[in-house]
Amino acid sequence: xxxxxxxxxxxxxxxxxxxxxxxxxxxxxxxxxxxxxxxxxxxxxxxxxxxxxxxxxxxxxxxxxxxxxxxxxxxxxxxxxxxxxxxxxxxxxxxxxxxxxxxxxxxxxxxxxxxxxxxxxxxxxxxxxxxxxxxxxxxxxxxxxxxxxxxxxxxxxxxxxxxxxxxxxxxxxxxxxxxxxxxxxxxxxxxxxxxxxxxxxxxxxxxxx
Numbered sequence: 001x002x003x004x005x006x007x008x009x010x011x012x013x014x015x016x017x018x019x020x021x022x023x024x025x026x027x028x029x030x031x032x033x034x035x036x037x038x039x040x041x042x043x044x045x046x047x048x049x050x051x052x053x054x055x056x057x058x059x060x061x062x063x064x065x066x067x068x069x070x071x072x073x074x075x076x077x078x079x080x081x082x083x084x085x086x087x088x089x090x091x092x093x094x095x096x097x098x099x100x101x102x103x104x105x106x107x108x109x110x111x112x113x114x115x116x117x118x119x120x121x122x123x124x125x126x127x128x129x130x131x132x133x134x135x136x137x138x139x140x141x142x143x144x145x146x147x148x149x150x151x152x153x154x155x156x157x158x159x160x161x162x163x164x165x166x167x168x169x170x171x172x173x174x175x176x177x178x179x180x181x182x183x184x185x186x187x188x189x190x191x192x193x194x195x196x197x198x199x200x201x202x203x204x205x206x207x208x209x
Contacts (some may be wrong), residue, residue, distance in 0.1 A: 013054035019065035022074050023050060026066050027073050034101065035110035036117060045118055047074045080118050084128060099135055106134035 011019050027046045036042050052075075053068035060068065074097070081100035082088060104110075107130035109117060116127050 013057035015057055015065050020050060020054075021151075022181070023053065023065040027069050029072060030070075030091035034104060034117070036114060037110065038114055040086050041115065041117070049076060052076065076118060081123060084123065084130070084131050103135040103137075106137065107131050 010017060010146065024046055027049050028042065031042055031045055036045065041076040049069055049072050053065065056063075056068050056072070077100070078097055081096055085096075085100065085103070087096055104117075107113065107127070109131075111126075113127045113130075116123050
């Protein structure tokens with residue numbers, strides 16, 4: 001870290017180390033989502049973002065370290081996309097970063113060009129061509145769609161399932177089954193078994209005629 005952003009013991013840029021640790025994890029997870037897997041490169045990129053955030057920390061005491069880091073991360077990535085894709089970062093195209101991230105994956109940046117990510121130019125011609133080709137393939141008609149989750153209509157099954165969650169319903173159902181079992185045992189032990197055997201014998205006799 002630069003001497004200008006170091007502070008008292010246990011702090012950096014006037015903020016507790018815990019704040020910067022949380023910011024570090026946030027930025028690292030973002031780069032992980034872009035499939036930056038090289039540990040050395042990943043560490044360099046995260047520290048680069050945090051240094052930019054630390055330069056703002058003293059002048060913006062109401063902003064958390066994580067907020068500053070996320071803003072600087074977005075700004076750094078936006079500036080890099082604008083340079084590689086020859087797009088102005090100040091224009092009204094809110095899809096620049098979205099289409100840029102998609103272009104990274106379509107151009108196989110994680111597999112072929114990982115060392116070029118956020119590196120200042122000049123970049124290899126093949127990399128620039130792949131990025132611009134996939135960027136234009138991703139738009140300008142590319143749009144994010146959001147679908148609100150809709151519950152599945154299971155009909156009577158859903159009703160029975162919801163009733164099964166009710167403790168009183170389950171308690172009542174158990175007692176009903178127990179009562180039915182008692183009635184069946186009483187009937188069978190008080191002549192019901194003989195009646196049932198007589199009925200079945202007569203029924204089978206009719207089937208054989």
